[in-house]
Amino acid sequence: MKVNFFATCLCDTVKAEVAKKTVLLLEQLGCEVIFPEKQGCCGQPSLNSGYIDESKAAMKKTIAAFEANDYPIVCPAGSCAAAVKRYPKYLADEPLWAARAQEVADRLFELTQFIVNQLGTxxxxxxxxxxxxxxxxxxxxxxxxxxxxxxxxxxxxxxxxxxxxxxxxxxxxxxxxxxxxxxxxxxxxxxxxxxxxxxxxxxxxxxxxxxxxxxxxxxxxxxxxxxxxxxxxxxxxxx
CATH class of the missing domain: 3.40.50 (Rossmann fold)
Incomplete structure (x- = not known):
């Protein structure tokens, strides 16, 4: 199975070992891990602070980054996964972007959720x-x-x-x-x-x-x- 890896800023800046081990674990479970290079911050810090409009650029960049394919997206940080899952709500006033956000959100899984429910182990x-x-x-x-x-x-x-x-x-x-x-x-x-x-x-x-x-x-x-x-x-x- 091919999967996209959503690294998150938390892994990138303070917990790189979590990112590395996540990739290794997924590979051991038979996954081919793809890293969309255009991914960046999902906007969670500003979203949590109520700056919804100011976060839209980051949201749209994240959506576009994971539209390169239709494979599952796996994330080892629950808070970042939860932020992306709420994109359709945040972009509700832009129907086309909301639909694109929903498509990405539907493919996004927190790591343990993916292992247990999608890989069945x-x-x-x-x-x-x-x-x-x-x-x-x-x-x-x-x-x-x-x-x-x-x-x-x-x-x-x-x-x-x-x-x-x-x-x-x-x-x-x-x-x-x-x-x-x-x-x-x-x-x-x-x-x-x-x-x-x-x-x-x-x-x-x-x-x-x-x-x-x-x-x-x-x-x-x-x-x-x-x-x-x-x-x-x-x-x-x-x-």
């Missing part, structure tokens, strides 16, 4: 010994309705024990520009999240959304907690 032969807490990001569970797919994949990682925590699905406080505009509230939210994670005494914190992992991981680091933060692709590539 949950056991990737991964091995990682230890206890872990999985953080279900707001973008995945609330915007993309991706709740069970990451858990299904993690359940098949040999040696890994998933631990429940209090208020597991509560927001970590990142919320894009929310963490900047409402820094004090955001700070208290991530402190609470880390407190609940720490109570379980895990070896790992695992997530499928880069932005949340950066936020929670930063707090874990500042508190000196011995918890390794891992993107789910890091886990799925562990042997």
């Amino acid at each position: 949950v056991d990737l032969g991964a091995k990682l010994t230890g206890k872990a807490v999985y953080h279900p990001s707001c973008s995945l569970i609330r915007k993309l309705n991706v709740r069970e797919e990451p858990l299904a994949l993690l359940a098949h990682v040999e040696g890994l024990e998933l631990l429940p925590i209090q208020n597991q699905e509560t927001c970590c406080g990142f919320g894009g520009t929310f963490s900047v505009k409402m820094a004090e509230i955001s700070g208290e939210m991530v402190k609470e999240k880390v407190a609940h994670i720490s109570e379980a005494e895990p070896d790992y914190l695992i997530g499928a959304d880069i932005s949340c992992l950066i936020n929670i991981g930063g707090r874990i680091n500042r508190e000196g907690k011995p918890i390794k933060v891992m993107h789910i692709v890091d886990v799925l590539m562990s042997r």
Whole structure:
């Protein structure tokens, strides 16, 4: 199967290893990975701040970049995938662009969603010994309705024990520009999240959304907690 890889700014600027491992994982699963070179920022930061009109150029560039073929589009960052999924709404006053946006959105999948629902597999032969807490990001569970797919994949990682925590699905406080505009509230939210994670005494914190992992991981680091933060692709590539 041929697939397009949507790298996202998060991978490009701060988590290049997630992008590399995603490509390697897809290839191991039998996919031929195509990288549309005209892709760029999807406009998520400005969209989250309410600058819809100002974001349209970025949206249209992203749409055009992925119209070169009709293959599935795979993205390892839930927040960016969720942003593109909402393009048809943002471009509703331009029917032709809205239709093009819908066509792209229909082909776009978050990584775990693609592996489980499109490739039909949950056991990737991964091995990682230890206890872990999985953080279900707001973008995945609330915007993309991706709740069970990451858990299904993690359940098949040999040696890994998933631990429940209090208020597991509560927001970590990142919320894009929310963490900047409402820094004090955001700070208290991530402190609470880390407190609940720490109570379980895990070896790992695992997530499928880069932005949340950066936020929670930063707090874990500042508190000196011995918890390794891992993107789910890091886990799925562990042997």
